[in-house]
Amino acid sequence: MYRFDVRIGHAGFRVGSPWRHPIDTLRRLYAGYPPPEGGGATLTARIAPPRPLRRWLRPQAAIAGDHCLPDVVPMALRHALLALEMAMNMQVALGERRHLLIHAAAVERGGKALILPGESGSGKSTLAALLGEAGWRVLADEFVLIDLATLRVRPFPRPISLKNDAIVEMQARVADESRFGPLLTGTPKGALRHLRPKADAIARMDESAVPALILFPAFGFPSDSAGVSRSELFARLTEGSTNYIALGQRGFETMLRIVDTTPAARFAYPDSAAGLAIVDQFCSEIGL
Amino acid sequence: MKHALPLAHALADPISVLSLVPGQWAELLAIARAERLDGSLAYRLADLPIPEPAARALEEARAQAEFDRTRLLWEVEMARRALNAVGIAPILLKGSAFAFAGLPAAVGRSAGDLDILIAHDRLDAAEAALLDAGFEWATFDSYDQSYYRRWMHELPPLIHKDRGTMIDVHHSILPLTARRTPDAAALIAASIDIAPGLSILSPADMIVHAACHLLADGDLSGGLRNLWDIDRLLRLFAAAPNFWRTLGERAALHQMREPVARALRLAERLFATPVELRLAGHDRMVDSLYIRRLLARDGWGRPSRPLSRLAFYARSHWIRMPPTMLGRHLWTKARRQRMSLSRY
Amino acid sequence: MPRSRAVPPEILRITVSTVPPPLFTTDFPRLCLTREVDGLLLVFHRPSGATHFLENPAPEMLDLISGSPMTAEDLTDALCERFSLGADAEARTVIAARLAELLAVGLVRHC
Amino acid sequence: MREENETGHLPSNAQGDKGGKAVSDDQLASRRAMLRIGALSGAVVFTIRPGVAQAAASAIKCSVPVPQSSQAGKWIKNDGSVVKAGTKNAYAPPDAPLSGEDVKNSLNYGTRYSGYDQDETDAFNNYIKKLSSGKQGYTCYASIQSRTP
Numbered sequence: 001m002y003r004f005d006v007r008i009g010h011a012g013f014r015v016g017s018p019w020r021h022p023i024d025t026l027r028r029l030y031a032g033y034p035p036p037e038g039g040g041a042t043l044t045a046r047i048a049p050p051r052p053l054r055r056w057l058r059p060q061a062a063i064a065g066d067h068c069l070p071d072v073v074p075m076a077l078r079h080a081l082l083a084l085e086m087a088m089n090m091q092v093a094l095g096e097r098r099h100l101l102i103h104a105a106a107v108e109r110g111g112k113a114l115i116l117p118g119e120s121g122s123g124k125s126t127l128a129a130l131l132g133e134a135g136w137r138v139l140a141d142e143f144v145l146i147d148l149a150t151l152r153v154r155p156f157p158r159p160i161s162l163k164n165d166a167i168v169e170m171q172a173r174v175a176d177e178s179r180f181g182p183l184l185t186g187t188p189k190g191a192l193r194h195l196r197p198k199a200d201a202i203a204r205m206d207e208s209a210v211p212a213l214i215l216f217p218a219f220g221f222p223s224d225s226a227g228v229s230r231s232e233l234f235a236r237l238t239e240g241s242t243n244y245i246a247l248g249q250r251g252f253e254t255m256l257r258i259v260d261t262t263p264a265a266r267f268a269y270p271d272s273a274a275g276l277a278i279v280d281q282f283c284s285e286i287g288l
Numbered sequence: 289m290k291h292a293l294p295l296a297h298a299l300a301d302p303i304s305v306l307s308l309v310p311g312q313w314a315e316l317l318a319i320a321r322a323e324r325l326d327g328s329l330a331y332r333l334a335d336l337p338i339p340e341p342a343a344r345a346l347e348e349a350r351a352q353a354e355f356d357r358t359r360l361l362w363e364v365e366m367a368r369r370a371l372n373a374v375g376i377a378p379i380l381l382k383g384s385a386f387a388f389a390g391l392p393a394a395v396g397r398s399a400g401d402l403d404i405l406i407a408h409d410r411l412d413a414a415e416a417a418l419l420d421a422g423f424e425w426a427t428f429d430s431y432d433q434s435y436y437r438r439w440m441h442e443l444p445p446l447i448h449k450d451r452g453t454m455i456d457v458h459h460s461i462l463p464l465t466a467r468r469t470p471d472a473a474a475l476i477a478a479s480i481d482i483a484p485g486l487s488i489l490s491p492a493d494m495i496v497h498a499a500c501h502l503l504a505d506g507d508l509s510g511g512l513r514n515l516w517d518i519d520r521l522l523r524l525f526a527a528a529p530n531f532w533r534t535l536g537e538r539a540a541l542h543q544m545r546e547p548v549a550r551a552l553r554l555a556e557r558l559f560a561t562p563v564e565l566r567l568a569g570h571d572r573m574v575d576s577l578y579i580r581r582l583l584a585r586d587g588w589g590r591p592s593r594p595l596s597r598l599a600f601y602a603r604s605h606w607i608r609m610p611p612t613m614l615g616r617h618l619w620t621k622a623r624r625q626r627m628s629l630s631r632y
Numbered sequence: 633m634p635r636s637r638a639v640p641p642e643i644l645r646i647t648v649s650t651v652p653p654p655l656f657t658t659d660f661p662r663l664c665l666t667r668e669v670d671g672l673l674l675v676f677h678r679p680s681g682a683t684h685f686l687e688n689p690a691p692e693m694l695d696l697i698s699g700s701p702m703t704a705e706d707l708t709d710a711l712c713e714r715f716s717l718g719a720d721a722e723a724r725t726v727i728a729a730r731l732a733e734l735l736a737v738g739l740v741r742h743c
Numbered sequence: 744m745r746e747e748n749e750t751g752h753l754p755s756n757a758q759g760d761k762g763g764k765a766v767s768d769d770q771l772a773s774r775r776a777m778l779r780i781g782a783l784s785g786a787v788v789f790t791i792r793p794g795v796a797q798a799a800a801s802a803i804k805c806s807v808p809v810p811q812s813s814q815a816g817k818w819i820k821n822d823g824s825v826v827k828a829g830t831k832n833a834y835a836p837p838d839a840p841l842s843g844e845d846v847k848n849s850l851n852y853g854t855r856y857s858g859y860d861q862d863e864t865d866a867f868n869n870y871i872k873k874l875s876s877g878k879q880g881y882t883c884y885a886s887i888q889s890r891t892p
Contacts, residue, residue: 247351
């Protein structure tokens with residue numbers, strides 16, 4: 001078993017693979033991340049051949065670890081990096097019980113967090129990546145963690161997974177080639193490439209932020225925006241949360257406080273420049 | 289860690305974790321999670337000075353166990369409402385019985401499905417009531433359906449269409465094809481009312497059922513957790529007068545003397561459970577094979593010892609079916625697997 | 633079987649009508665956390681751990697039977713009276729359907 | 744979306760008017776509507792179920808009014824344009840805003856809106872596809888379309 005230990009925010013991972021290459025790739029992608037606190041990881045994420053033969057012959061990587069879902073389709077070994085990332089995601093999505101998870105990206109400025117929820121294709125990752133190069137600190141890509149006690153956003157700055165057109169766009173904006181992972185083509189999500197957040201986002205991964213604004217992006221449409229009602233906000237945030245139900249009453253109370261205290265809106269945007277402009281406009285309106 | 293012995297030690301003797309080095313916590317947690325004993329472990333270690341990251345992981349395991357408990361008790365309540373309406377008072381089995389009765393085996397126990405036992409002649413009524421209450425068949429395969437109905441000790445599993453939870457309705461505690469035939473009517477007759485419209489098995493029968501579940505019905509996967517249940521139950525029940533004598537009588541009645549004896553010996557060896565030696569009998573050479581299989585889990589949480597696993601898998605079929613029937617069953621399963629593969 | 637054939641239909645009807653209609657009761661609001669949001673009632677139900685949005689008239693129905701258990705018929709009457717509406721057959725059908733929804737999620741139960 | 748759709752819901756402690764005040768048929772009808780008596784379709788309990796697509800909760804999601812609230816009384820022609828009531832090949836608009844979830848299913852899978860036939864559904868969808876920025880329901884439509892089905 002090849003192994004790489006890493007800390008991302010509050011989570012200490014032990015990542016394992018029977019193949020060497022995926023671990024080497026992962027280690028390069030996570031260059032600059034600290035090791036787990038006190039030297040001890042508490043979450044195991046790994047990949048494994050679905051059958052012994054698949055280690056060598058048309059090799060495939062199945063997602064495994066402490067927490068996993070049954071019947072996840074294994075991937076071709078050339079997509080092992082994606083499989084490892086998904087295995088790490090799975091540990092958080094299914095195991096996290098100290099923070100409320102919101103399916104969203106988030107960025108921070110001046111101690112205040114802008115939360116961008118959305119399903120894949122909404123453009124949330126791309127926007128977070130763009131904002132991360134434009135004076136904001138990337139807090140999270142896939143999972144925004146809300147501390148149940150303080151209601152603050154706990155950074156979980158994983159590399160952002162860029163898809164399809166967003167890859168070229170970010171390559172043009174990020175000069176440091178070493179921040180990119182390898183280009184993966186033909187994945188279930190199309191072309192995919194990871195972008196490590198700026199060093200500052202990693203160095204400050206223990207600095208939490210106050211949720212200040214929630215914006216639901218919709219990419220690929222002429223610019224517009226509209227309010228989001230409290231009931232819809234509650235429904236959408238819980239719908240995308242993998243641990244809301246498991247947190248029981250604490251989850252309900254935390255979600256209610258977020259919904260009560262955080263302004264929310266949705267907006268449509270045709271391209272990155274327009275998206276950034278709308279975000280700026282919203283932020284200046286609420287003094288963010 | 290090459291096997292799950294450190295987990296067994298941690299459960300039986302929590303102080304043993306104080307000698308772990310930081311890097312070993314990930315291994316212990318991975319093994320515990322894979323064996324679905326992380327919640328139980330978390331409660332056992334609750335008061336110990338443990339490194340901060342591991343302590344937080346255990347806190348999360350306790351939160352998860354608390355959620356599991358709520359969900360399971362709610363399933364009990366919804367099943368009670370559905371079945372009481374048609375005059376059936378279900379007998380809770382395994383985790384739901386432990387949780388509802390507040391038995392020590394419930395502490396931190398991760399909840400799976402709801403298992404209940406009802407009289408064979410009320411099966412149709414129970415099935416209709418549960419379907420009416422929103423449960424649906426988990427399997428539509430006609431071979432599975434007819435196989436269950438003809439040979440198994442339970443209805444095909446039902447899943448609730450909204451809650452996504454599963455209920456297993458038993459009318460006995462071993463398949464009808466198995467070598468041993470526990471007395472289902474006696475289980476029901478000796479059951480104890482615990483709340484209006486709900487019962488649990490008597491203490492001795494509960495141990496017989498746990499031994500049955502561990503040794504007479506399946507390939508020992510999840511066996512460590514089943515054995516831990518037995519340890520927790522015995523430590524409580526053993527204090528009652530005449531418990532061991534009653535256990536011996538009930539084990540004999542249900543043709544389960546040998547599995548109960550083995551379960552006692554295995555619990556004693558792994559968890560130092562206090563057991564009555566006369567009932568447990570002398571150690572057998574073959575016990576070591578069971579121990580080996582129960583601990584077949586490496587520090588990455590992976591199943592290990594493939595040969596031991598295979599042997600117990602083969603045994604599980606052997607003890608559940610006569611040979612000609614086993615052949616027919618495996619043949620149908622294999623053919624079906626090939627058919628589904630050819631679709632891709 | 634021969635016995636049931638011997639029973640005249642009138643008697644059967646009487647037998648049926650003497651079975652008391654079921655009474656409904658609820659944990660609400662005792663075991664619930666509630667909050668009004670945009671005219672809907674958001675309910676966290678502790679025993680099930682489930683969160684529900686309730687639309688009218690579900691909160692009013694729960695409110696009425698939380699006082700004392702009621703039959704579907706009495707509940708319809710009480711609800712319609714509260715809103716000065718006639719309790720007609722349609723109202724009974726709709727309230728019965730709403731009760732079924734509340735029974736399905738466990739907020740209401742037979743007692 | 745509730746805020747676009749302010750058909751005042753009664754607070755849960757609302758009392759009906761006691762006393763002998765005369766109540767008009769319209770008021771009675773609207774009260775019946777508020778209580779959803781006379782509307783057997785749909786549900787009054789929406790249970791939060793994370794992680795699964797849930798059409799049931801559509802009532803609390805965004806919605807698309809057809810046509811704009813400023814165009815009350817107008818009909819929708821089969822090509823989606825908003826026309827005078829009674830125009831040939833045009834249909835009366837839906838009574839209530841269409842839920843985002845229903846719109847998504849109709850656009851992606853061709854399902855019909857409950858209570859409307861295929862021609863009406865097509866006309867409403869053509870109207871929705873023509874929505875441009877600044878129109879009511881537009882961002883809802885955009886958020887639906889930008890999500891991969």
